[in-house]
Amino acid sequence: MTNQLNAKLKHWSSWFVMLFCVVALMIFGTQRDSGPATPQERIESISKRLACPTCDGESVYESRGGASQAIRKEIARQVADGQLTDSQIVKAIDESYSADLKLVPGSTGFDALIWALPIAVLVVSVAGLVVAFRRWKVQGSITATDADRELVEIAMQEMSDQRDS
Numbered sequence: 001m002t003n004q005l006n007a008k009l010k011h012w013s014s015w016f017v018m019l020f021c022v023v024a025l026m027i028f029g030t031q032r033d034s035g036p037a038t039p040q041e042r043i044e045s046i047s048k049r050l051a052c053p054t055c056d057g058e059s060v061y062e063s064r065g066g067a068s069q070a071i072r073k074e075i076a077r078q079v080a081d082g083q084l085t086d087s088q089i090v091k092a093i094d095e096s097y098s099a100d101l102k103l104v105p106g107s108t109g110f111d112a113l114i115w116a117l118p119i120a121v122l123v124v125s126v127a128g129l130v131v132a133f134r135r136w137k138v139q140g141s142i143t144a145t146d147a148d149r150e151l152v153e154i155a156m157q158e159m160s161d162q163r164d165s
Helices: 002-009 012-031 039-048 066-081 086-096 109-140 146-164
Strands: none
Touching (some): 039 066, 039 086, 066 086
């Protein structure tokens, strides 16, 4: 029974099922959003997702620049208004500036693909290495025939003769 289970696990269909499960879990993980609970937490969360337009390498949350303060006030106003989701607020503020202010790519569409693609490449690469190593192991475990042993003996005898002369 155990040998049959091991044989089934070695088939490609098992790898495809495993890959499907990983992809399904990644999709589920990107779609789930617990979100911040209070308006202040929403403001902080949104301001951490936007880059300061005048500072180098700081988020709106970290920066004390005038542009960042204005963006934080706009975020607070839109959160208090309650009509837009966090993603819509980020998009509206990002579109109001000429520079790209988003620090974190979106969790859907092309942005999600950018995050998921390296993981998928890693999984496929590891699976390819496993297959290659197993193939090499099988090829390496082929036993030598009597003809192979005879050829080795002849070659070793010729090498010994060349050294002696």
